[in-house]
Amino acid sequence: MLVLLTTAAVTLGEWGLLGGLAALPAALALAALVLLARRVKRTGAIFLGIGIALLVWAAATRADWPELASRAFGTAAFIAAFFTALTTLRVASSSSPAIERCGRYLAQQPPGRRYLALTVGGHLFALLLNYGALALLGGLAEANARSEKNPEVRAHRLRRMLLAVQRGFCSTLPWSPFSFAIAVTLTVVPGLRWLDIVLPALVSSALIAGIGWALDTIFKPRLSGPRPPRQVIEGGIGRLAPLLVLLAVMMVLVGGLHLGTGVRAVGVAMAVVPTVALIWIAIQRPEAPRAAVCAVAGGFAATGLPAYRDELVLLMMAGFIGTMGAPLLGPMLAAGGLDLTVLPAWVLLPALVWLVPLTGQIGMNPILAVTLLGPLLPSPEALGVSPVAMVLAITGGWALSGASSPFTATTLLIGAMGGVSARHVGLVWNGLFTLLTGFALSLWVLGYGLL
Numbered sequence: 001m002l003v004l005l006t007t008a009a010v011t012l013g014e015w016g017l018l019g020g021l022a023a024l025p026a027a028l029a030l031a032a033l034v035l036l037a038r039r040v041k042r043t044g045a046i047f048l049g050i051g052i053a054l055l056v057w058a059a060a061t062r063a064d065w066p067e068l069a070s071r072a073f074g075t076a077a078f079i080a081a082f083f084t085a086l087t088t089l090r091v092a093s094s095s096s097p098a099i100e101r102c103g104r105y106l107a108q109q110p111p112g113r114r115y116l117a118l119t120v121g122g123h124l125f126a127l128l129l130n131y132g133a134l135a136l137l138g139g140l141a142e143a144n145a146r147s148e149k150n151p152e153v154r155a156h157r158l159r160r161m162l163l164a165v166q167r168g169f170c171s172t173l174p175w176s177p178f179s180f181a182i183a184v185t186l187t188v189v190p191g192l193r194w195l196d197i198v199l200p201a202l203v204s205s206a207l208i209a210g211i212g213w214a215l216d217t218i219f220k221p222r223l224s225g226p227r228p229p230r231q232v233i234e235g236g237i238g239r240l241a242p243l244l245v246l247l248a249v250m251m252v253l254v255g256g257l258h259l260g261t262g263v264r265a266v267g268v269a270m271a272v273v274p275t276v277a278l279i280w281i282a283i284q285r286p287e288a289p290r291a292a293v294c295a296v297a298g299g300f301a302a303t304g305l306p307a308y309r310d311e312l313v314l315l316m317m318a319g320f321i322g323t324m325g326a327p328l329l330g331p332m333l334a335a336g337g338l339d340l341t342v343l344p345a346w347v348l349l350p351a352l353v354w355l356v357p358l359t360g361q362i363g364m365n366p367i368l369a370v371t372l373l374g375p376l377l378p379s380p381e382a383l384g385v386s387p388v389a390m391v392l393a394i395t396g397g398w399a400l401s402g403a404s405s406p407f408t409a410t411t412l413l414i415g416a417m418g419g420v421s422a423r424h425v426g427l428v429w430n431g432l433f434t435l436l437t438g439f440a441l442s443l444w445v446l447g448y449g450l451l
Contacts, residue, residue, distance in 0.1 A: 002032035003080055003305060003312065007270070010081035014267025026070050029077035033316060040313050047317035054324045061328075072324040075187075075371065076316035082183050083315055084305065085270040090132035091300050092277040095284060098242040099136070105239040107140040107161065115164045115216045119209050122168025124243055127176050128250065134413045137165045142417045156221045158418055163429060166414045167212035170402040174208070174395040175201035177254050177265035178273070181398040184319070184367055186264070188374030189390050194258060194265030197391050200448055204396045204441060211437045250276060311409075315367060322371025330376055340376065345383040349449045350442035352377075352393035353400070357434065360405025366398045389449030396441040404434040 006028040012018050013025055037048050058065035093099045106121035107114075118137065125133035141161035148154040173181040177194050182201075186192055250272065257268045281296050282289035340348065359369040374394070380387040402410045406423035411430075415422040420429075 001301065002028055002035065003084055004301060006032055006077050007081040007084040010077050011085070011267065011270045014270060015261075015263055023070060025077035025081070026073035029073050029080055029316065032080065033076065033313065036309050036313050039309065041310050044310050044313040044317070047314055047321065051317050051320050051324065054321060054328065058324065058328060068324060068327055072320045075319040075323040078183075078187075079180070079315050079319040079367065080312055081270055082180065082266060083308075083312065085273045086130045086178055087305070087308065088274040088277040088300065089280075090129050091296060091304055092280040092284075093129055093132065093136070095296070096242075096280070098239075100140075102239050102243045103137050103140045105237075106137065107144045111157075115160055116213055118161055118164035119168040119171070119213060122165040123171050123205075123209065124247060126169040126172040127178060127247055128243070130178060131169075131409055131413070133169055134165060134410060138162055138413060138417045141165060159429060160216060160221075162414050162418050163212070163433075164216070166410055166425075166430075167403060167433070168209060169410060170399040171205040171208040171212075173399040173402060174204040174392065177258075177269050180315075180367060181395045183266040184370050185374070185391050185394045185398070186266070188370055188394070189380070189387050192387055192391060195255070197388050200388060200392055201395065203444060204392055204399070207440050207444060208396075208399055208437055211440060212433055215433055215436070246276075246280070314365065318365040318368040319371055322368045322374075325372050326375040329372070333376065340378050343378075345385045345449055346446060348378070348383060349385065349389060349393050349445050352390065353397045353438055353442045353445055356394065356397035357400040357404050357438070360401035360407060363407045366401050366405075366408070369401075370394060370398070383449075385449040389445055392448060393441075393445045396445060397438075400434055400438055400441070403430045403437075 006025055009018065009021075009025040009028055013022065018024060033048075037044075040048070055065075055069060058068050062068065103121065103125070106117045109117040118141065122133055122137055125137055129136065141164075142158065145154050145158035145161060148157060173179045175198055176182060182194065182197075186194065186197075253272045253276070254265060254268050257263065257272065258265045261268070278293050278297070282293050285292035343351075355373065356366050356369050359373075360366065364372075377390070380390050383390075402408050404426040405411060406421070406426045408422075411422040411425045415425045418425065418429075426434075
């Protein structure tokens with residue numbers, strides 16, 4: 001209940017409706033963390049320990065530590081609220097036969113267009129379901145591949161289908177108003193609206209998806225035996241209609257309200273997504289819509305949301321540690337003579353593309369990396385570039401980390417479905433993809449920033 005109250009308070013704050021209760025989300029987030037911390041896994045416990053150490057360090061060395069702590073807990077509250085709001089749509093989709101039929105249709109496409117279908121499908125599903133898209137489409141892809149009796153064909157098909165879904169998911173991160181990459185980066189690089197960055201960010205998404213498709217086409221595996229017969233495709237392209245209609249409704253609502261009210265896109269999304277989820281649940285049970293909504297909402301509050309205990313703690317503490325640690329780390333770097341403002345834009349912008357994936361290799365969550373290192377960067381004005389270029393660089397790197405870091409949820413999920421380690425997915429399956437896409441994104445960001 002505390003997490004749900006935090007979500008409501010953050011959403012009201014985004015819409016300017018909290019009045020004199022601006023500190024309420026941070027207080028609720030702190031209370032929620034205290035209860036969530038009672039039963040967390042080892043990684044969550046480590047993150048909690050680091051957060052407590054930073055809090056003690058700040059209290060011992062800075063007079064303004066209460067303000068720093070309030071800001072850090074505010075970031076944790078925002079991340080918890082954004083995660084919870086997006087999860088409601090995942091819950092609504094889990095009971096939708098139309099969504100499952102749509103995913104099965106994509107997974108059954110013939111080899112010549114299966115990768116592209118799953119990449120586009122992974123992109124579209126991720127806009128609605130976030131990480132739920134990996135579980136849904138990845139599970140269907142795994143079931144499809146496992147049905148193949150030829151072990152050679154099965155191995156190739158499984159790898160290619162899973163990579164298509166993963167890369168499609170990653171291609172949403174630079175532009176989707178429902179992605180953590182956009183939500184966090186627009187906080188680190190203030191003064192921009194989602195509409196300011198969406199068009200150039202779509203170019204980044206096209207590069208990510210297009211390079212993945214090109215590599216799959218160029219390095220298509222050669223089979224030692226005859227090709228298996230084509231699968232029977234259930235239904236036609238009309239099976240995509242429910243997904244496309246739902247996406248159109250979501251994007252029109254978010255874009256229209258964002259433009260019409262001036263509320264941040266992420267704030268609009270936190271209000272729109274749960275509302276659409278409740279309506280979707282009611283539509284699925286026209287004979288008893290109110291009972292269906294009450295049953296699903298009650299189950300989500302009682303068992304669904306608590307099941308995400310570890311994910312919530314990790315995400316909230318990643319935001320807390322980054323926000324709390326940056327002001328403490330800044331003076332130390334300055335005292336050591338490290339001044340990032342002396343770096344020219346043509347060096348710093350491409351470096352930002354590689355920052356998140358490189359820190360991801362040593363276990364840093366992208367939220368932690370961006371909230372910790374983002375405030376230490378020079379302002380776009382000091383570099384003489386558009387702030388949009390900095391957002392493009394950071395979100396592009398975030399997408400690369402999703403494909404390459406062995407510690408992100410994407411590689412962990414894909415590795416579990418593919419029967420390989422997350423490190424194998426990130427460095428072997430996606431190694432060349434990460435290098436080529438990183439190079440292309442660096443050129444794109446540099447060109448946009450300087451020209």
